[in-house]
Amino acid sequence: TKMAFISDREQSTFNIFVMDLDSMTMINITEGQVFEDRQVKFTPDGQRLLYSTNTGGYYDLCLEDIDGIAQTLLSNHTYDDKNGVVSPNGLKIAYVSTLEGSDYNDIWVCSIDGTNRTKISTSTNEKFEPSWSQNSQKVAYTELINSDTANIIVVNADGSNAICLTDSLALYHNAKWSPDGAKIAYISNLESSSELFIMNSDGKEKTQLTNTYGAGRVYYLAWSPGL
Numbered sequence: 001t002k003m004a005f006i007s008d009r010e011q012s013t014f015n016i017f018v019m020d021l022d023s024m025t026m027i028n029i030t031e032g033q034v035f036e037d038r039q040v041k042f043t044p045d046g047q048r049l050l051y052s053t054n055t056g057g058y059y060d061l062c063l064e065d066i067d068g069i070a071q072t073l074l075s076n077h078t079y080d081d082k083n084g085v086v087s088p089n090g091l092k093i094a095y096v097s098t099l100e101g102s103d104y105n106d107i108w109v110c111s112i113d114g115t116n117r118t119k120i121s122t123s124t125n126e127k128f129e130p131s132w133s134q135n136s137q138k139v140a141y142t143e144l145i146n147s148d149t150a151n152i153i154v155v156n157a158d159g160s161n162a163i164c165l166t167d168s169l170a171l172y173h174n175a176k177w178s179p180d181g182a183k184i185a186y187i188s189n190l191e192s193s194s195e196l197f198i199m200n201s202d203g204k205e206k207t208q209l210t211n212t213y214g215a216g217r218v219y220y221l222a223w224s225p226g227l
Helices: none
Strands: 002-007 015-020 025-028 048-054 059-065 071-073 081-086 092-097 106-111 126-132 138-146 149-156 172-177 183-188 195-200
Touching (some): 048 081, 081 126, 106 126, 126 172, 138 172, 149 172
Antiparallel strands (some): 002 015, 048 059, 059 071, 092 106, 126 138, 138 149
16 A cells, blocks of 8 residues: 655655555655665565665665654665665565675675674675575575676575576676576576576576567566465
8 A cells, every 4th residue: 555666756856755555645754865766675564665875975774664754774884785675574684785895895684673794795796686585595696797797696695505597608687586486587688689588596497588689678677476
């Protein structure tokens, strides 16, 4: 019955709004804040929103009640915590951070209250786009090798058993787990244009689902929910 969206409808700056679909009323929950563009996600219970707010020149993870009354800042540091995603069981957050002062982003996991921070990526390459498996046990993410190459990595939520599922021959990115955890959909330019692919969660049986024949590109993807 709620919808969260980002809009500049009230002023020149963007804000996050929450609309009640029964009453068709809405509230602005980020008025006066600077926050990460295009990043707002509900917690699984639907009662809070996760986004990154800029509190002092850096982005910090923030949970806010959907009524805009209570806001909890989960980090307050001199580095960026961005692109947060809450695990399906509501207990953890996977996010992108430069916590260790490096020039590249790593993938981190913390408890829902911001404690117990664990870096789960290991290379010195740029990492982004964390995505949880439905059982909240694994995280898939994109590791950028260079401007033309990126791989999809899957790792346990504690940082163990990292596995590269792709072959470093193209840009593989935007990995999303199927609701049953058996498949991962992703986007790749392996066949010259940007197309939608699917593979088993262990990286086997890769199948191309679209073919734009160079006339367009696939940009984003989302699975229908499991029933």
